[in-house]
Amino acid sequence: MDETPEIVTKVTGWLADAGEVAMGWLASPAAWSQFALLAAAFIVARIVTLRVNPVLSRLIAPPEGRTGPIATARSFVLRFLPLLLPLFAYGLTAVGEEVTRSLFGSGEVIAFGKRVFLFLAVRAFVRDILTDPFLRLLGRYVLIPVAALYTLGLLDDITTRLEETVIALGNIRFSVMALIRGVIAGSLLFWLGSWSNRQSADYIKKQAELRPATRELAVKATEVLIFGAAFLLLMSIMGIDLTAVAVLGGALGVGIGLGLQQIAANFVSGIILLVEGQTTVGDYVELDGGEKGTIVKMTARSCILETFDGKWIVVPNEHFITSRVVNYSDQGSANRYEAAFSVSYDTDINRVPGIIEAAVAALPFVLKKPDGPDVELRGFGESGIDFAVEYWVNGIDDGKNKYGSQVLFAIWNALKAEGIEIPYPHRVVELRDGSTPVKARVKKAGA
Structure with missing residues (x-):
């Protein structure tokens, strides 16, 4: 029985x-x-x-x-x-x-x-x-x-x-009560850590006097400190000797040396980016690999770029350190663009700069500082005289800001209002009927 x-x-x-x-x-x-x-x-x-x-x-x-x-x-x-x-x-x-x-x-x-x-x-x-x-x-x-x-x-x-009731895992022995106590304490500690991290992050991000990069660095440092302290306190509550943590740290160091060097490099690169502040959230950047977009988030491992067509690109932090990065919008600084155009050889070219500069300056998004619109004579082309107007704006000429198109419309309307012809390509065609060549000048649009 x-x-x-x-x-x-x-x-x-x-x-x-x-x-x-x-x-x-x-x-x-x-x-x-x-x-x-x-x-x-x-x-x-x-x-x-x-x-x-x-x-x-x-x-x-x-x-x-x-x-x-x-x-x-x-x-x-x-x-x-x-x-x-x-x-x-x-x-x-x-x-x-x-x-x-x-x-x-x-x-x-x-x-x-x-x-x-x-x-x-x-x-x-x-x-x-x-x-x-x-x-x-x-x-x-x-x-x-x-x-x-x-x-x-x-x-x-x-x-x-x-x-x-004792559980043995190799050389580590602990009771069922210690395991239950650890699970409960760990849940509470990491919930408290998450709550504290959210509160501290909200407080730090409200400090307008700090640079965005400094705020991001402070948030990451606070997060590491909070969860590091929670982990050590949990080890103490469970009765695990902290020398085991030292052994774990040594094993982790070996793992980083053998297979996690890229993760470590990205983590260190992220800290360097936050400390230097040369690129931060809100900047529009372009990398050597062709990736370009606005930085919407910086994490310990990567930066997230949002393109103007709504796509997100995850770029490892190491790329910002080891490759060339073009920053178009360093915290809202102005950017200069230019629009090319041509006029016919019959035009009094001395009138062109004043007409175009006034037309472009009237656009609401064109800045007067650091410099207003400036028309430059670029050369004498096959079909007309080549000019370009340079202008400054806040923002990037893409996505929701189509500055170039509006500037070209303004140039067209200003030249038409003054009766100035915008040339198109001319070609000379020779017709031979045996002995006497016959020349005909043909105007052909679009080359």
């Missing part, structure tokens, strides 16, 4: 003990007096809570429409009012326990009731106060079960059993 599993025997023993304790309480007059004290403590706590809750709500609640740190803190404290009833009942029960033990020498019933009120406080805390989905999940499946075991008096036995 198969033996009964140990866990079944253990649970059966716990149930039998609980039954004996319950029967003893039901048969004891002292237990009934403690039940009466518990009921009285709950009724008094209920009456006091009903009277105090409205008063505290009016005192703590911030004025309507008020914002700021103080108003946020008052709203946060207001969320804890549901704990008032179970905690007040717990306090009254604790006083009753001391009185009962001093008079009758026993107080198991009222001590159990005190633990019940504490369980109710934990349940209210998880149900009414925790709003973060992860914390509420952790409270529902970890905090409430632990409080229930404590209420039933089983927590110490289960904890001892888990401490005695």
Whole structure:
């Protein structure tokens, strides 16, 4: 016949003990007096809570429409009012326990009731106060079960059993309780690290006096510090010797030397980019490999470029250090462009600069500083006299900013308004009928 599993025997023993304790309480007059004290403590706590809750709500609640740190803190404290009833009942029960033990020498019933009120406080805390989905999940499946075991008096036995169960992985040995403690502590620490990282990142990014590159570097440094401290604290909580971390660091160094050098190079290159600040978020850049776009994000490994047609290009940070990079928009600086055009040889070319410069300067996006529009004579072509107008604008002539097209329209309209002809190619054709050549001059558009 198969033996009964140990866990079944253990649970059966716990149930039998609980039954004996319950029967003893039901048969004891002292237990009934403690039940009466518990009921009285709950009724008094209920009456006091009903009277105090409205008063505290009016005192703590911030004025309507008020914002700021103080108003946020008052709203946060207001969320804890549901704990008032179970905690007040717990306090009254604790006083009753001391009185009962001093008079009758026993107080198991009222001590159990005190633990019940504490369980109710934990349940209210998880149900009414925790709003973060992860914390509420952790409270529902970890905090409430632990409080229930404590209420039933089983927590110490289960904890001892888990401490005695040891898991061995090579030379590393740890108990099941240490593993559970590590999982719970790790979840809390890394949630807290993520929350702290978000708060610190938001605060740093609001510091307008810092350069964007400096802000990004501060955000990355803060992130490394927060999660590094969380990892070391977790190792300490789990009871793992930090010398094992040193061994892990040595192995990681060997791995970097053998196969992760590109990742390490990109990480170091990212730090150099953030420190130097020559390229930062918002700059329009072009690399030797042909990649070009606006930097929308800088990570520890790469920069993300967004092209004008909406595509994202992930460029490793190392490329910004080892190759030539053209930065067209260093923090919003002006850029110079030019538009070429020609006029016929019949034109008085001394009039052209004034006409075109005035027409281009009238465009709203053309800057007067560092220099206004400037028309230059570039040469004498086959079909006409070649000019070019140079102008300065803020931004890049692509995507949503089509500066070149508008400038060419302005040139065309200005020349037409002044009656100046824009030439097209001319060709001379010779027709031979045997002995006498016949020359004909043909105008042909489009070469």
